[in-house]
Amino acid sequence: MDSADQPEIVPAPAPTHFAAGEAAFGHDLNRRILACLRERIPDLKGIHVAAFGNTAVLRGEVRTIEEKRVCVECCRRVPGVMKIVNDLTVADHSPIHFDPKDD
Numbered sequence: 884m885d886s887a888d889q890p891e892i893v894p895a896p897a898p899t900h901f902a903a904g905e906a907a908f909g910h911d912l913n914r915r916i917l918a919c920l921r922e923r924i925p926d927l928k929g930i931h932v933a934a935f936g937n938t939a940v941l942r943g944e945v946r947t948i949e950e951k952r953v954c955v956e957c958c959r960r961v962p963g964v965m966k967i968v969n970d971l972t973v974a975d976h977s978p979i980h981f982d983p984k985d986d
Contacts, residue, residue, distance in 0.1 A: 909934040919957040937965040
């Protein structure tokens with residue numbers, strides 16, 4: 884069979900009506916996660932939340948391990964979140980006391 888006889892293979896057009904709905908769902912999920920975070924930790928700053936489908940992504944720096952735990956717990960409680968990507972770091976700048984006699 885000659886290459887000119889073969890039909891051209893082209894990708895199917897993307898179903899834009901599904902993409903729009905998915906984007907709207909992600910935006911709504913993002914808004915609900917942020918509302919939960921603001922309710923639990925009103926002075927929380929430096930956190931970036933993104934929602935991709937039913938996955939919530941948390942990035943940024945929190946002050947304590949407790950704040951990190953609360954952020955993840957907020958995501959778990961928001962309806963529609965099925966997976967959480969926790970990329971939060973703790974900025975606890977307290978010095979760690981190491982005593983060699985404890986060994």
